[in-house]
Amino acid sequence: MSRAERATRAGRTRPTTMTVATVVAGTVIFLLLAIPLAVQVITAFRGPFLPFGVSSARWSVDNFATLWGLREDFWAVLGSTAAFVGGSTVLSLLMAFGLAWITVRTDAPFRRVISLLVIVPFIVPPIVKAQAYLLMLSPESGVLNQLIHLVPGMADVTIDPYSFPTMIVIQSLTNVTFPFLMIVPILTGMDGSLEESARVSGAGWGQTLRRVTLPMLWPGLLGVTVLTFILGLGSLEVPLLFGQESGKSIFALKLWTLISAGAGELPQYGLAAAWGCVFLVITTIAFVIYLRATRDAERRASISGKGFRPTTMKLGGWRIPVLLAVVVFTMLTAVLPLFALFWSAITPYPLAFSFEALRTQTQFGAFGEVLADGEFWASLGRTLIIAGGSATIACGAATVLAYGIARARATGWTRSMDLFASSSVAIPAVIAGFAMFLTFMVINPVIPLAGTIAALVIAYSYRVSIAYRAGFSATLQIRKELEEAALISGASRLEGFRRIVAPLLAPTVFAVWIQMFILGTNEFTLPAFLATPESRPLSVYMYAMINPRSAQLYAPDQGAAMALIFTLLVFAIGYGLQWLVSLRAIGRASRRGRVVASATDALGAAAAAVEATDDPDATDTRSVATEQVRELSRR
Amino acid sequence: MTTTADMTEARGGGRLVVDGLEKHYRLDGAEVPVVKGVSFTIEPGTFTSLLGPSGCGKTTTLRCVAGLETSDGGVISLDGRVLSTGSEHVSPDKRDVGMVFQNYAIWPHMSVFANAVFPLQVSAGKLPKKQARQRAMEALELVQLDAYAHRPATALSGGQQQRLALARALAHRPRLLLLDEPLSNLDAKLRDTMRNELRSLQQRLGITALYVTHDQSEALSMSDRVAVMNGGRIVQEAAPKELYFAPADRFVADFVGRVNLIPAVVRDRDANGDALVEAFGTKLVTPCPAGSGTGAEVTVTIRPESVRWHEASVDRPNLLAARVARVEFLGEIVEYEAEIVHEQTTVGRIVARGAPMDSPAEGSSVFLELAPQACRVLAA
């Protein structure tokens, strides 16, 4: 961080406004992440129930002993979790990479439409998606099974929704958008001259891909893999809907069942915390891999600089198969799930699709009932408040801290704060939800927040690392001289920040805000642990409607109708906001005479904004990089 | 142009005194000195260059003057106002200087006009709106960018961005203009044009300028004074011609232009008071080196263009027999390298330059004349 060491500090002894802001933001983020984790670890070592304020609390390793006593169960959970999360991560990555490659690097027709279709499922809450797959796969009435029966020779084949492989595939299908959104900028950002110099040195497409492209992309892809893995480990939706019947115990589900006690028993928080600790060790290892990978990726990016865009691959005869694959993917992730939901919303009970049924059995009352349901509107309002509030807190604190750290002299303090602020990606959502739950229980006698909307806002903000990383790299993109020029021109530090830094950071921050907002509206795992009927967001309310066990609320047709309405709303809000951002980013970038990457999504907008901050050094670094590849290919 | 007159009027002063400037960086826990006691004075209205190889501390010195870097020792003052001591520092926005950065640092989210008017809108140089507008347009006119005022700043070419950076640095009429290798990102042709424009603008405005460069021809052609830096110190400060023809030491001689460095020993002194030194086994007449007596080891320097050649021996002092080893045609001049022959063995090499029409053939035997008044003797 030699540039950062050039930090200018006039009047070294007086802390500036910026310093104070950085320290405040750092403290907020530290408390947000450190307290819940500490409470969880303490709970693991203090008794079977809560760690404080109850008579049973005392220091012991009983919980780990119990865990060891049940080691057969433990190994079983570990094994099925590894198969479930690992398998689905690999599958989603393959799909995401393929789709990203098609949209960025080939001449496939309808590329913009394809990238839009991949992003659509992002807006559908995972709990809704999981429910839609359950409906699609129902052996009697599921539309997918119906379709399969139409294929000649497959009349007897029925997909079992509760088989373990099905569950893995479903999990992977619900999680393609996230790796896709991360891989697209990696592919777009790749310096085309590197490949071209390999081609000029006599390498064919295949060789270039193997010897230059993939090695260049590898660290970035590894980083995406780790994040997808941790995301998968933390999500409760698919295990909750499919896992209970399949008989396989997945970690997320295990944690969930441990704290939902049966009648008359005290929930086993201590044991659950011990489980959480063990899995935190696993994700910490994954996090270390992620850190190394991103460091390598950044190093490679800084060697290659910002080159021109890579050339596109001519598909030729492969156009049709590629398009077919995209169509099948879209059917599986968007069309059929939405259809299944819609069908479920207009039929009074599970019913196979037929034109007969369409004519005689359908009714549209569920939509009206949802719109007339006060609780729907109340939970929708809570969802927006929680998602908006947490996105604002996380983006605000993270941006200030990221700016402060990126510009500060590198010391042990700034380095550890940087690591810490990046670390929330290592915490699976189930663990975060559980740890937050414990924390609010523990502090409740002093600060009664448990079960409130405020608690949910705080809990959702734990995904602060997304905003932090984005803010950090966006700050590094703003050359320090731009600020120094403001100072020399007579602007105070605050004026410089307001007039130069803030406008340049704004597109990134706004794009990240939208991303976190949509994540927040979709969130199910965290409120599953934290919400009460008074504070529950729409995702939890919807789950109650489609879950046969929630006796009086059970109304699957209304649940499905609600899911559709909600999806439409999130789409409208999220897409409307993104559209605004990309419009601005495209406008600005084209005014600057630059080619802009696809700006159809939040990350696209961020990428466009990044591309738009121009870099006169790019040409130099590019020729250096070209030289290096020539050197490599000569060997 | 009346506007130019306006711009000149309000400005004045600009006497910069840097005395014993020190700066170190912390690297892996150790303090690494980068600027080691640099002192120089710039008179109002003059153009001074800091010239030196990459990494010698020029940028650091300039940034200390700008206040972007806090110095660790020494005093910087501008028109008698102390800007920096080792412990107290006036912040950059209150120093009343303008600066052109190496990569221009044009704000990409603003128009050309917004960039230029910025210094007149912020706290230190804030002006009423109308006046600020007028001044910014004047500054843009100075660099012929007034027609582009409402373009986005990033829609400018490299040379135009550079001029915009200059306009922005001049808009608030600072006492001192700082420039850090402003031409290094331009192509050769544009660099020459900009060099002239920059110099004539500086003279027209009469502004004091401190210019950092590693390019000796830039420094020599533009400056009133040049300070040559090496390893964090100023090794010589002089007018360009003096620097070229009377370098203070081997480093300056070698860095500023090309030079032959000939090891020699002082033998005697002749009737005119000139020295007789022995080099290449031959006695040469040279100007008398200050303070080195008989037997002292010295270095005789002579520029390649001062070396003359003859086909046959002539009756002139300092004639050396040589064989032309290499002739290189460079366009406006020819450079050739000759091996000095003494008693049938090669004892050294001399590089010489001459007009292309009049050059010796490769492989021919010639006599080289190192005219005494063209030689300079430096301590070894």
Ligand SMILES: Nc1ncnc2c1ncn2[C@@H]1O[C@H](COP(=O)(O)OP(=O)(O)O)[C@@H](O)[C@H]1O
């Ligand atoms: N922030 C920094 N931290 C450590 N060393 C630095 C820093 N900035 C510059 N240096 C070192 O100081 C020396 C002088 O740098 P600089 O003033 O930029 O040289 P130049 O004469 O090329 O402009 C170099 O050796 C450089 O490596």
Ligand SMILES: [Mg+2]
């Ligand atoms: Mg420099």
